[in-house]
Structure formats: C-alpha cells, structure tokens
Amino acid sequence: MTRKTYKVTLCDGPTCIRNQSREIRQALEQALEKHSLSQRTEIHLSGCLGMCSKGPILIVNPGYVIYGQVTPEDMGEIVESHLAGGQPVARLIVKEDHLYNRFFRIFGDVDFFGKQMRITLRNCGIIDPENIDDYLSVRGYEALAKALTEMTPEQVISEVKKSGLRGRGGAGFPTGLKWDFTAKQPGDEKYVICNADEGDPGAFMDRSAIEGDPHTVLEGMIIGGYAVGARKGILYIRAEYPLAIQRLEIAIEAARSHGLLGERILGSDFSFDLEIRLGAGAFVCGEETALIHSIEGSRGMPRPRPPYPSVSGLFGKPTLINNVETWANIPVVVLDGGAWFSTIGTETSKGTKVFALAGKVQNTGLVEVPMGTTLREIVYDIGGGIPGGKKFKAVQTGGPSGGCLPEEYLDTQIDYESLAKAGSIMGSGGMIVIDEDTCMVNIAKFFIEFTQSESCGKCTPCREGTKRMLEILTRITQGQGKPGDIEKLERLGEMIQKASLCGLGQSAPNPILSTIKNFREEYEEHIHQKKCRAGECRALLKYTILDNCVGCGACKRACPVGAIDGTRKEKHVINQDLCIQCGQCFEVCKFNAVSKA
Amino acid sequence: MTETEQKKMEALREYMHAVKDQPHSESNLIGVLHKVQQIYGYLPREVMDEAAEILEIPTAHIWGVATFYHYFNLEPIGKHVVSVCMGTACYVKGAQGVLDALKKELGVDIGGTTADKLFTLQEARCLGACGIAPVIMVDDKIYGELDTKKTIDIINRYRKADAAETEA
Numbered sequence: 001m002t003r004k005t006y007k008v009t010l011c012d013g014p015t016c017i018r019n020q021s022r023e024i025r026q027a028l029e030q031a032l033e034k035h036s037l038s039q040r041t042e043i044h045l046s047g048c049l050g051m052c053s054k055g056p057i058l059i060v061n062p063g064y065v066i067y068g069q070v071t072p073e074d075m076g077e078i079v080e081s082h083l084a085g086g087q088p089v090a091r092l093i094v095k096e097d098h099l100y101n102r103f104f105r106i107f108g109d110v111d112f113f114g115k116q117m118r119i120t121l122r123n124c125g126i127i128d129p130e131n132i133d134d135y136l137s138v139r140g141y142e143a144l145a146k147a148l149t150e151m152t153p154e155q156v157i158s159e160v161k162k163s164g165l166r167g168r169g170g171a172g173f174p175t176g177l178k179w180d181f182t183a184k185q186p187g188d189e190k191y192v193i194c195n196a197d198e199g200d201p202g203a204f205m206d207r208s209a210i211e212g213d214p215h216t217v218l219e220g221m222i223i224g225g226y227a228v229g230a231r232k233g234i235l236y237i238r239a240e241y242p243l244a245i246q247r248l249e250i251a252i253e254a255a256r257s258h259g260l261l262g263e264r265i266l267g268s269d270f271s272f273d274l275e276i277r278l279g280a281g282a283f284v285c286g287e288e289t290a291l292i293h294s295i296e297g298s299r300g301m302p303r304p305r306p307p308y309p310s311v312s313g314l315f316g317k318p319t320l321i322n323n324v325e326t327w328a329n330i331p332v333v334v335l336d337g338g339a340w341f342s343t344i345g346t347e348t349s350k351g352t353k354v355f356a357l358a359g360k361v362q363n364t365g366l367v368e369v370p371m372g373t374t375l376r377e378i379v380y381d382i383g384g385g386i387p388g389g390k391k392f393k394a395v396q397t398g399g400p401s402g403g404c405l406p407e408e409y410l411d412t413q414i415d416y417e418s419l420a421k422a423g424s425i426m427g428s429g430g431m432i433v434i435d436e437d438t439c440m441v442n443i444a445k446f447f448i449e450f451t452q453s454e455s456c457g458k459c460t461p462c463r464e465g466t467k468r469m470l471e472i473l474t475r476i477t478q479g480q481g482k483p484g485d486i487e488k489l490e491r492l493g494e495m496i497q498k499a500s501l502c503g504l505g506q507s508a509p510n511p512i513l514s515t516i517k518n519f520r521e522e523y524e525e526h527i528h529q530k531k532c533r534a535g536e537c538r539a540l541l542k543y544t545i546l547d548n549c550v551g552c553g554a555c556k557r558a559c560p561v562g563a564i565d566g567t568r569k570e571k572h573v574i575n576q577d578l579c580i581q582c583g584q585c586f587e588v589c590k591f592n593a594v595s596k597a
Numbered sequence: 598m599t600e601t602e603q604k605k606m607e608a609l610r611e612y613m614h615a616v617k618d619q620p621h622s623e624s625n626l627i628g629v630l631h632k633v634q635q636i637y638g639y640l641p642r643e644v645m646d647e648a649a650e651i652l653e654i655p656t657a658h659i660w661g662v663a664t665f666y667h668y669f670n671l672e673p674i675g676k677h678v679v680s681v682c683m684g685t686a687c688y689v690k691g692a693q694g695v696l697d698a699l700k701k702e703l704g705v706d707i708g709g710t711t712a713d714k715l716f717t718l719q720e721a722r723c724l725g726a727c728g729i730a731p732v733i734m735v736d737d738k739i740y741g742e743l744d745t746k747k748t749i750d751i752i753n754r755y756r757k758a759d760a761a762e763t764e765a
Contacts, residue, residue, distance in 0.1 A: 239631060239668050278631055280666030297626035298658075299665040315621055456665075560686035560730045580685040582727035 005040040006083050009059040012045035016056040020072060024056055027072035031079035041083060054094050068094035115381050117344070118368045119352045120168075120205075120328045124212030129247050132254035135215040141260055143331035147223050148268040151334075156227040157183055160330070162338030164350035169195055169286070169323030170401065170427045171503065172349070172416040178320060181310040182228040185318035190230035192221055193314065193321040195291060196237035196244070199283040200399030201450060203430040205354040206324035208366055210237070210244040213328070214251035218274065220327035222261065223334055225272040228320050232273060236291055239278040248276055283454035286428075287502045288313075288321045290456065301458045302502035323428070325354060345371030349415030359396075359432035362387050369414065376410040379433055390435040394518070398427025400447040401507030403514025404440065423514045425507065439536035440519040441526050445473040447511040451504060462505030465496040469512060477537040481527030486516060531597075538581045541596055545572050545585075549593040555585035605636045606644075613651040623654055626662060630669055638714075639670035675710040675717035677755055679703075680734040684723030687731035691744070695731050696720070698745040702752055715759060716752070 010016075010025055025043065032038045054068035058078070065088045067078065074092060081087045118124075127134035135141070147156050161176030182190065194217060198206040210217060221233045237245055252274050255261040263271045277295050284290045285300040292314050294300035313319025329351060333341050342350045349371040355378065358364050362384030369378060375395055379385065386392050394404040403424035405412065412422050419426050434443065452466040469492055472485050493509030500506045516523060525531045532540040545555070551569040563579045566572030574585070586594045609632050616625045629652070633644050640663050649656040663669045681687075681696045696707075703711050703718055710717045726732045729741025733748065740751050 278628065279668075280627055280631070281668035282666050294627065295624060296621070297624040297654075297662070299662055315624075558728065560727055561689045580689075580727075582686050584728045587728065 005037075007042045007044060007061040008083075009044045009061070011055060011057040019056045019069075021056040023072045024058070024070060024075060027075040028058075028079070031075045032083070034076075035079055035084045037079065037083055057094075060088070066094045067092045115373065115377055116368050117352050117370045119332055119344075120209055120325050120354050121212065121366065121368050122332070123216065124208060127213065129212055129214055130250050132215060132251070132258060135213070139335065140215055140331075141219055143335035144219050144222055144226075144260065145266055147226055147334050148266050148270060153183060153227045153229065156223060156334060159338040160227070160333055163329075163333040163341035164338070164345070164348075165326065165329055165333060165341065166349060166416065167323060168325035168329075168353065168428070170398070170425065172426060175322065175326055178310060178322070179224065179227055181308070182230075182318050182320040185311060187318065188229065188231075189315075189317045190228055191314045191317060191319045192224045192228065192230045192233040193291070193295070193319060194221055194233070194235045194237075194327055195286065195288065195321055195323045196235060196241075197279045197286045197291060198238065198241075198324070198428065199286050199454075200401075200428050200430045203356045203399055203428050205356055205366055205429050207241050207244050209324050209328050209354070210241070211247055214244075214247045215255065216328045216331055217324055218248075218251055218255055218261070220322075220330035221274065222255075222265065222272055223330050224320055224322065224327070226270050228318070230320065231271055232275070234295060234314070235274060235276045236279060236285075236295055237276060239280055245276060245278070252276070282456070283450075284456045284502070284504050287504060290502065291321070292319065299456070301456045302504075304501060325429075346413060346415045346418075348417050353414060353426065353429060355397075355429045355431040357383050357431050357433070360386050360390065360435040360438070361433040371415045372413045374411050374413055375405065378414075378431065379410070383433065386433065386435050390437060392433070393436050393438060394434040394440070396424075396432040396434060396443070396511070397430065398425040398507075398510070399430035400450045401425060401503065401510055402427045402430070403510045404434065404443065404518060405514070406518045423517060425510065437534050437536070439477075439532050439534035440515045440522045441473065441477055441532070442534075442536045444512045444515045445470065445477055448473060448508065451508040455504065455508075459499075459501040459505060461496045461499035462501070462508060465492055465500075466505070466508050468492060469496075469509065473512070476523065476526045477532075478539040479526075479530045479537075481523075481530075483527065485527055486520065486523050489513075490516060535596060538583075541581045541583075542576070543574055543579060543581065543583070543585060544595050544597075545574055546593045546595055547571065548591055550591055552590070554588045554590065555594060558584040558588040560584060602636055609633065609636065610647075610651065613648060617652055622652065626652065626654060626659065627666070630659075630663060634669060637673070639673045672708070673710045673714060673717075676715050676759065677735055678717045678719060679752075680719045680721035680724070682722075682724045682726070682730070682732045682734070683720050684727065684730075686723070686727035690730040692731040694745055695733060695743050695748050698748050699733075699752070702749050715756065 010021055012021060032041055056070055058067040058070050060082060070092055078089050081089050123138055127138055157176060157179045160179055165175040166172040167175055196206050196210060225233055235248060259266060261273055265272060279285050282300045285294045287302045288309050289305060290300040290302040292309060295314060309319040309321055311318060344351050352368050352370050354366055354368045357367050361379060367378060367382050379395060392407060394406050396402060396404045397419060405422055405424050409422045412418050416426050448466060448470050452470045455462045455466050457463045469489060472489055475481055476485060489512055493513045496509050497506050525533060530540050535541060549571040551566060551571060553568055556564040556566060556572060560582060561578050561580055563575045564572050564585060586596050613629060616622050629648055630640060633640055645659050646656055649659050681692060683692055699718055700706060703716050705711055705718050707718055707720050724732055724734055726739055726741055731743050732739055732741040733743060
C-alpha cells in the first residue's frame with residue numbers, strides 16, 4: 001500500500017453542504033487527479049465540525065491547517081500550492097476562532113469519531129494523566145488562573161449560568177443555579193463534593209474521565225470552591241476503581257506542589273484543598289444525600305429534601321455536589337466562555353454528553369456527542385449498527401433508572417426533555433442496544449433485580465415494591481404468569497415512582513413501565529401463551545426432536561439429565577417431564593433436527 | 598497474626614488516634630474499615646471493637662456501617678474462591694458428590710474458608726455450562742466433567758502452584 005501523504009477532512013455538516021461542500025469534493029478530486037495526487041491523498045468527510053459560520057471547512061493533516069469558506073474554485077490552488085508544493089494557502093486559512101480546534105485535533109478522520117465532539121474527554125488518550133506538565137501544555141489550569149485573577153466569584157457563577165450546563169449525573173438540574181444557591185448561603189464553612197460513585201451496570205464514563213484526565217476534574221472543583229466560597233473539597237469515589245484513585249492521588253499531590261491547591265492558590269487570597277473519600281459498594285450512595293451520609297461515616301441512606309445540600313449538606317453546612325462529568329466541563333466553560341458553550345446542543349440542553357455504548361452493536365465504548373444528536377446517529381453512525389445481520393429492537397438509556405425505546409423513537413434527539421418525553425431518561429449515560437435475541441421481560445427483570453438488591457431499605461415503597469415487582473417478573477419469565485400481572489405491575493410501578501423517598505426508588509420502575517408500554521405484546525405472550533419470542537426465558541422453551549432425526553444418538557449422549565430416549569438409527573424423543581431446557585441437544589445436533597420454540 | 602499484620606495494625610492504631618481529635622472524626626470510619634480490610638482481607642470482630650474504643654463510636658454503629666456496604670467482608674475470604682454449580686444439570690450429574698468431596702477435602706462447610714486461607718467454598722446458581730456438567734468454578738476459571746477424583750486433583754494443583762509461589 002502506498003503511503004498517503006495528506007489527509008484532507010471535509011466538513012459534511014448541513015450548513016457546509018448547503019455551501020457546496022459536495023461540489024467542493026468533486027473539484028478537489030479533479031484537482032488531485034490533475035496533479036496525480038489521488039493515490040497519495042485520503043479524503044474524509046466528517047460530521048458537522050461546529051464551525052458553521054466559517055463553512056465550508058476543509059482540514060489538511062499533517063499540519064492541522066484549517067481552511068474556511070472555501071469554494072470549488074479554490075481547490076486547484078490548495079492542491080497545487082499545499083498538497084503538491086507544501087505551501088499552505090495563507091489567504092484561506094481560518095485564523096480566528098481557534099476555540100473549536102482544541103476539540104477536534106486528532107479526530108475527524110475515523111468514522112467512530114466523525115460525529116463526536118469531545119469536551120469532557122478532550123484530553124483523554126492525548127495527555128499523560130500522571131504528568132501535570134502534560135495537562136498544563138493543553139491549557140490546563142488556565143481557567144483557574146483566569147477565574148482567580150480576572151473574575152469575581154459572582155462572575156464565575158454567571159458564566160456557568162450563561163453556559164446552560166446541567167448536571168450530568170442524571171437529573172439535569174441547572175448547574176449555575178445550584179452554584180448560586182450554595183454561594184448565597186451565609187457562613188464560611190462550605191464544601192464542594194465530586195460525586196464519582198458511578199454505579200450503573202455498564203456505565204464507566206466517570207472512571208474513564210478520571211483515569212484519562214484527573215486534573216480537569218480537580219481544576220473544575222477548585223474553581224467551584226472559589227465560586228461558592230468553600231475551602232474544602234471532597235472526591236467521593238468507588239473503592240472498586242483503584243487506578244482512578246491512584247491517579248487522583250498523584251494529581252492532587254502534583255497540584256499541591258505546583259501551588260494549585262493549598263494556601264493562597266496562585267498567589268491569590270483563595271485557599272482550598274481536596275481530599276479523597278472512598279465509597280464501599282452501595283449504589284444508593286450516588287444519591288446526593290446518601291452520599292453525604294456516607295462521607296460522614298454512616299450508612300449511606302438518603303433523607304427527604306428539602307433542605308437541599310446547597311443549604312444543609314455535609315456536616316450540616318452548605319454543600320455543592322456535582323458529578324465528575326459536570327466538573328470536567330467547568331474549565332472549558334470558564335476559559336472559553338458560557339456564551340460559546342451554549343452554542344453547542346439544543347434549546348434546553350447545552351454542551352455534550354458522554355455515553356457508554358454497549359450491547360448488540362458493532363462499536364462499543366465511550367462516545368461523546370453534542371446534545372441534539374439522535375439515537376439513530378449513535379447506534380448506526382457511531383456504533384456501526386447491529387452485528388450479525390440481526391434486527392434492532394430497542395435502545396436502553398439511563399441504566400437501571402431508565403427505559404427501553406423501540407425503533408420509532410430512534411430519531412429522538414438526545415436532550416433531557418426529549419428523552420423524558422419518550423419515556424426514558426438521560427441518566428448518567430449508559431446506553432445498551434438490544435436486538436431481537438433479547439427478551440424485553442427478561443431485561444426488565446435484570447434491571448429490577450439490580451435496583452431491588454441495591455435498595456437501601458429505608459422507605460417502604462422502594463424496599464417492598466421493588467421486591468414484589470421482581471417476584472411477579474420472575475414468575476412471568478418462568479411461565480407462571482397470571483392474567484392481571486401486567487396491570488398489577490403498572491399499578492405498583494406508578495405507586496413506587498410517586499411514593500419513594502429518593503431517585504433510586506422513583507426511577508426503579510422505569511425499565512418495567514417502559515417495556516410494558518412499548519413491548520406489551522411480549523409480556524402478553526409470556527403470560528397467556530407461555531412463549532418467549534426471543535428464546536431467552538428458558539423455562540418457556542420447549543425442545544422437540546423433528547422427523548428428520550437420523551438417530552445418531554449425539555443428543556442422547558449430550559443430555560445431562562437422560563431425558564432423551566431412542567434406538568440407534570431411529571427417531572429419538574425428549575421426555576418433557578425430565579427436560580431442564582439446557583439446550584445441549586440443540587447445540588450438538590448436526591442435522592437441525594431439534595427444534596427450540 | 599503475622600509480623601507484617603502486626604506492624605500494619607500498629608500503623609492503623611496511630612492513624613485512628615490521629616484522626617480522633619480532628620473535627621468530624623467519625624467521618625473517617627469508612628476509611629478505617631477500608632484499612633482494616635486491606636490488612637486482614639475482612640473485618641475481624643475484635644478489631645472492630647478496638648476501633649470502637651479508640652474512635653469512641655458505638656460498636657453497633659460500626660457494625661451497622663460494615664453490614665450496609667457490599668465491599669466489606671465480615672468473614673475471612675480465601676485466596677481462591679471455589680464455586681460449585683448446583684444448577685439442575687450439574688445436580689443430576691452428581692454435583693452433590695463433588696460438593697461433599699470438596700467439603701471433606703477442604704474441611705469446611707459452604708461459605709467457609711480453609712485454615713490456610715487458601716480456599717473459600719461457595720455454592721453457585723447455574724453457571725451456564727450444562728454441557729460439561731458437573732462443573733466448579735475456581736476464581737473465574739471453569740472446570741467441567743468432574744468426578745470426585747478430578748475435583749481433588751484440581752484443588753491439589755492450586756495448592757502446588759501456591760506452594761511454588763511461596764517458595765519463589
């Protein structure tokens with residue numbers, strides 16, 4: 001393979017297309033042909049690069065030269081001068097507005113990154129997380145310096161308000177308002193807390209953010225402390241994340257020795273220090289009042305709000321709690337301005353969101369997309385669609401607190417309101433793709449099993465309600481469902497949503513209610529016809545041997561319970577009373593003579 | 598108690614005395630429990646009682662906290678966890694015999710840990726390996742088509758590997 005000399009990335013966003021980006025591509029290809037450079041140049045189309053005002057955009061790598069407002073006529077000059085002659089065309093280079101550049105440097109030429117925009121994870125994989133100099137080289141702690149030297153605490157808060165940033169832990173409360181409430185409380189003993197008790201099964205964005213770029217979180221917290229008037233910050237992190245804890249310790253030590261933590265930070269009058277506190281494996285501690293109890297050394301149980309932690313939090317003092325991802329956005333908001341930040345996203349949800357994409361999808365992993373991206377874009381364009389030619393069935397967002405959305409919701413834009421309207425939630429950002437081989441009743445059972453075992457037991461609706469729901473679902477998946485079960489689940493679910501004390505209970509019925517709403521027929525099949533169309537509920541499966549059985553005896557030998565009988569070279573039979581539905585006969589049969597239904 | 602354990606325990610006592618006079622000293626409880634578990638692998642009762650005295654926190658409160666969080670072990674855990682699958686297929690194929698053999702060989706009951714702290718014995722729900730029933734899982738490795746003799750052989754292999762490790 002010949003080595004490509006240049007990579008040219010052309011923005012394929014809607015604005016750029018309107019401004020002739022397609023024609024530009026043609027002109028570019030022709031010009032390359034003319035200079036015999038086609039073999040040595042790669043052309044990539046990227047998703048919207050967000051520089052619409054300067055569009056159409058064309059980026060040449062290596063060198064990271066950004067051309068703006070190019071026309072098809074310019075292609076000849078760019079190819080001749082830059083790609084053939086090595087001399088960039090100065091008059092077309094975008095000089096100002098380099099704000100966005102920081103967020104696109106290494107991306108744009110890989111499909112997976114094409115639709116992504118990395119703000120929270122901007123440095124992950126790029127810098128050495130254990131080296132503070134690396135962080136400083138990507139404008140690290142510049143936002144802190146700016147806040148301390150050029151801004152009053154009120155100005156910092158006003159900038160956060162202007163950005164439209166909302167809590168990334170799940171509930172989506174406006175971050176600026178939370179800061180404002182805490183700042184306005186009297187007293188000089190206040191706390192800021194970073195909630196890194198990430199516990200959703202399958203979600204790991206907070207761990208990645210800390211492991212890849214711990215200083216960003218610290219910088220956000222120090223700025224937060226300055227804004228609300230706190231002198232002490234606490235990072236509450238799961239004990240199950242040893243690498244993240246280790247990197248935070250290294251980062252805190254480095255920040256202290258650089259005068260970025262401790263007394264009189266950067267020569268200002270502001271003093272602030274940070275401490276790490278470990279969780280001990282309790283999902284409910286992600287709830288803010290439970291988390292505070294845990295830091296105080298007690299059982300992590302929530303309490304009714306109000307008072308909110310911004311009024312009475314840790315040790316009864318005003319406390320500002322934000323999630324890892326929220327904190328990681330703060331340096332960007334302060335450095336580049338709330339106005340800029342608010343240009344990304346939708347009307348009500350600004351900025352980007354990180355999702356942990358998993359399940360039946362080609363590309364799994366962390367993806368960070370601007371708010372307003374559709375579920376379809378994530379599942380198909382970034383995720384690469386469903387593997388093995390299987391059919392898409394649903395996408396589950398928000399982990400055990402979220403819901404399952406079927407195909408007709410694929411064009412839902414991702415923001416707090418749209419997801420809620422569709423019957424799911426943003427949550428902390430788990431996203432599981434489900435194909436036709438997954439049983440919706442079973443997946444609801446999986447999630448309620450989790451919330452049931454994690455219920456702290458303080459309030460009755462959650463403690464007893466989740467248990468009853470699990471019992472009913474277990475019965476249904478074992479073929480003992482009764483008419484009226486669905487209605488009972490709906491009634492219970494609504495009651496638990498309304499009457500539970502904290503977010504865990506209030507959202508626990510979501511996976512069940514959303515699957516009943518969108519996949520009611522699967523529940524009905526399980527109950528009335530004792531049938532599981534996905535073939536996942538083993539107790540509902542019936543294995544039978546078909547007429548094309550040649551009597552080889554393979555299934556008979558494989559059966560662990562001796563349920564298969566038959567003479568050699570004659571059709572075998574499964575004794576249904578003995579069969580435990582393990583599926584071994586189905587696996588070993590070379591003649592497709594065992595049916596599973 | 599080994600010498601290293603004693604040293605670590607001494608350090609922990611110093612730590613507890615140090616935090617005791619700080620404001621909100623009771624908030625360090627979970628941190629103390631983490632340190633205890635790092636030393637012993639679980640939370641021994643007498644150490645909890647000692648912590649209660651030094652930190653001046655009621656033992657009942659400490660046990661309330663220790664039992665609330667999944668991360669804390671209240672019983673010692675061995676170096677290797679041996680889970681015997683008791684799913685239907687394994688049961689029919691003789692899992693009970695395998696379990697009995699393990700109980701006898703290790704000298705512990707279900708949930709127990711051997712005196713040398715090498716093995717903890719557990720029952721498991723179906724491990725999904727019915728085709729090679731009966732199976733056991735040691736840590737995260739599955740061994741199938743077992744009988745009494747094969748099972749003991751596996752245990753002996755782990756013992757040998759561990760002895761070699763200790764020598765080296």
